[in-house]
Amino acid sequence: MLDKAPNGKVSDLLNALDKALSAGEVEHAVDLFQTDCYWRDLVTFTWNIKTMEGKEQVRDMLTARLADTKPSNWKIADGEDASEADGIIESWIQFETGVARGFGHMRLKDGRIWTLLTTMSELKGHEEPVGFDRPMGAKHGAERNRKTWKEEREAEAAELGYLRQPYCVIVGGGQGGIALAARLRQLNVPTIIVEKNERPGDSWRKRYKSLCLHDPVWYDHLPYLPFPRNWPVFSPKDKIGDWLEMYTKVMELNYWGSSECKKASYDEKSSEWTVIVQRHGKEVVLKPKQLVLATGMSAKPNMPKFEGMDIFEGDQHHSSQHPGPDKYKNKKAVVIGSNNSAHDICAALWEAGADVTMVQRSTTHVVKSDSLMELGLAALYSVQSGMTTSKADLIFASLPYKILHEFQIPVYNAIRERDADYYKRLEKAGFLLDYGDDDSGLFMKYLRRGSGYYIDVGASELIANGSIKLKSGVDVEKITEHSVILSDGTELPADLVVYATGYGSMNGWAADLISREVADKVGKVWGLGSNTTKDPGPWEGEQRNMWKPTQQDGLWFHGGNLHQSRHYSQFLSLQLKARMEGIPTPVYGLQQVHHLS
Numbered sequence: 062m063l064d065k066a067p068n069g070k071v072s073d074l075l076n077a078l079d080k081a082l083s084a085g086e087v088e089h090a091v092d093l094f095q096t097d098c099y100w101r102d103l104v105t106f107t108w109n110i111k112t113m114e115g116k117e118q119v120r121d122m123l124t125a126r127l128a129d130t131k132p133s134n135w136k137i138a139d140g141e142d143a144s145e146a147d148g149i150i151e152s153w154i155q156f157e158t159g160v161a162r163g164f165g166h167m168r169l170k171d172g173r174i175w176t177l178l179t180t181m182s183e184l185k186g187h188e189e190p191v192g193f194d195r196p197m198g199a200k201h202g203a204e205r206n207r208k209t210w211k212e213e214r215e216a217e218a219a220e221l222g223y224l225r226q227p228y229c230v231i232v233g234g235g236q237g238g239i240a241l242a243a244r245l246r247q248l249n250v251p252t253i254i255v256e257k258n259e260r261p262g263d264s265w266r267k268r269y270k271s272l273c274l275h276d277p278v279w280y281d282h283l284p285y286l287p288f289p290r291n292w293p294v295f296s297p298k299d300k301i302g303d304w305l306e307m308y309t310k311v312m313e314l315n316y317w318g319s320s321e322c323k324k325a326s327y328d329e330k331s332s333e334w335t336v337i338v339q340r341h342g343k344e345v346v347l348k349p350k351q352l353v354l355a356t357g358m359s360a361k362p363n364m365p366k367f368e369g370m371d372i373f374e375g376d377q378h379h380s381s382q383h384p385g386p387d388k389y390k391n392k393k394a395v396v397i398g399s400n401n402s403a404h405d406i407c408a409a410l411w412e413a414g415a416d417v418t419m420v421q422r423s424t425t426h427v428v429k430s431d432s433l434m435e436l437g438l439a440a441l442y443s444v445q446s447g448m449t450t451s452k453a454d455l456i457f458a459s460l461p462y463k464i465l466h467e468f469q470i471p472v473y474n475a476i477r478e479r480d481a482d483y484y485k486r487l488e489k490a491g492f493l494l495d496y497g498d499d500d501s502g503l504f505m506k507y508l509r510r511g512s513g514y515y516i517d518v519g520a521s522e523l524i525a526n527g528s529i530k531l532k533s534g535v536d537v538e539k540i541t542e543h544s545v546i547l548s549d550g551t552e553l554p555a556d557l558v559v560y561a562t563g564y565g566s567m568n569g570w571a572a573d574l575i576s577r578e579v580a581d582k583v584g585k586v587w588g589l590g591s592n593t594t595k596d597p598g599p600w601e602g603e604q605r606n607m608w609k610p611t612q613q614d615g616l617w618f619h620g621g622n623l624h625q626s627r628h629y630s631q632f633l634s635l636q637l638k639a640r641m642e643g644i645p646t647p648v649y650g651l652q653q654v655h656h657l658s
């Protein structure tokens with residue numbers, strides 16, 4: 062008998078899945094999965110972001126959620142074909158639930174499901190007004206005292222937060238808050254972004270002057286409005302700031318600049334937040350049902366406490382406050398830390414003519430930007446990939462976290478081989494290198510701990526050739542009036558000390574704005590529980606607390622890099638919309654708390 066083509070095999074399996082699920086036959090459905098299977102669900106079955114690992118977890122989830130979810134119409138996605146390579150059949154799929162339409166991805170091994178990704182595309186009856194369904198704009202006909210678009214926008218801006226309450230308040234108007242608000246706008250969820258900076262984009266503008274995005278443009282698009290084709294590969298920070306400001310305006314977001322959230326508290330009885338905002342110096346009280354902290358995972362500075370900092374007579378600041386190198390020509394600068402910010406700041410100081418020393422306490426993963434682009438990202442996010450950004454996001458999402466490192470290790474092995482001489486030169490200069498605890502490189506470090514790496518755009522050469530001096534394997538002992546004393550006794554004279562010592566967990570924002578109890582109740586934000594450095598176990602299977610329900614009703618965390626902000630804002634916005642519309646959203650497998658920070 063002839064082997065069926067991939068389309069036939071996938072269709073057969075989807076038909077069997079459809080039949081089993083429609084009949085409520087959990088065991089038959091589970092039989093269609095491999096023993097080592099993974100089902101990653103982005104809010105369609107679980108109203109959560111959750112990966113089921115192995116048949117038992119699939120069985121448990123279906124037992125709990127199948128009756129409610131009412132899935133149907135599983136098929137190969139319209140216009141797509143399944144493909145087969147190396148014994149794995151892959152296909153884009155579509156399906157429906159009782160309340161939503163879903164899109165996904167499936168990999169079959171030996172005729173059974175190995176990985177399944179199910180994601181919510183839209184809620185039935187609450188589709189976004191796009192394409193043919195976009196707003197008319199003009200109102201044809203004649204009407205007395207009709208309001209123009211501008212007048213309507215101005216009236217909305219004047220009323221929201223004063224005469225009527227937003228359903229959702231997003232604290233933090235960086236790219237995270239902005240991307241989420243754009244989606245909520247399309248879903249007609251009244252939302253205000255509260256941002257203490259004056260203008261959208263300021264969180265990028267205020268960073269050190271030499272900063273350009275470390276990720277390429279194909280990875281960085283915002284929802285709905287991709288960068289134009291002439292946009293630089295690595296966007297300078299002020300340019301991305303301007304783009305965010307323009308985006309905020311054209312996407313018609315209710316963006317309150319110069320507005321600081323001072324305090325928030327939740328009333329369990331009315332299921333409502335009271336959010337105290339200082340807007341242009343005046344207090345405004347907002348009463349939303351949902352509160353999103355989009356205050357930045359790289360925004361709560363980890364400022365170390367060293368003896369003698371109070372008597373230091375030069376300039377000292379955290380990297381997030383570093384103004385740039387201009388006033389440090391011919392000055393002695395000591396930069397504590399050896400990750401991205403430390404490298405960027407050291408290089409800019411060296412370019413400005415400062416005498417720079419980097420202090421490296423422990424190992425850092427370094428990868429050349431072009432190697433990362435070519436070997437790490439090109440297959441999904443590049444001009445050559447020929448793939449839409451949304452499909453690239455979904456393919457990335459379809460790789461279960463539990464085995465993602467297995468896909469990453471060969472990439473970083475290839476990079477190590479290709480750049481072997483480069484790494485040797487860095488080691489010769491005394492630089493302490495690592496490639497991740499299990500050699501899985503940069504993305505895994507980012508997902509596990511959000512730190513510990515440098516994407517090399519030039520500073521490593523300055524370290525290798527000694528232009529940036531390096532003291533490695535040492536810690537800071539103390540600071541004196543004019544120097545930094547290291548644990549090996551070395552004294553580094555200093556006019557400037559920059560603490561490039563990273564950022565703390567986002568639940569620290571909850572402690573500042575809400576209370577310590579709520580911060581502890583939701584626990585650590587970010588990390589997978591991989592039991593690697595700075596990502597303690599137990600295994601969580603998903604990013605802790607990000608974009609999904611937390612232990613505190615009505616409290617959400619949003620953010621991450623541009624890719625994550627774009628991709629996960631879709632699923633967070635749908636979770637919020639469903640709640641606003643009163644659609645039942647029973648959460649399966651709510652995040653448990655194992656660590657407080």
Ligand SMILES: Cc1cc2nc3c(=O)[nH]c(=O)nc-3n(C[C@H](O)[C@H](O)[C@H](O)COP(=O)(O)OP(=O)(O)OC[C@H]3O[C@@H](n4cnc5c(N)ncnc54)[C@H](O)[C@@H]3O)c2cc1C
Pocket residue numbers: 232233234235236237238255256257258263264265268272273274275276281320321322323355356357358359360401402574619620621622623624
């Ligand atoms: C040096 C550096 C380089 C980076 N490079 C890249 C890159 O190349 N590509 C990439 O994708 N990511 C990069 N990131 C990571 C990440 O994308 C950025 O940190 C990004 O700015 C995160 O966006 P966000 O909206 O989550 O947070 P932020 O941009 O940090 O925005 C948070 C906002 O919250 C506001 N806020 C905080 N508290 C309050 C309050 N109480 N009231 C009102 N407003 C408040 C802040 O003013 C701030 O504007 C980089 C990060 C750093 C630090």
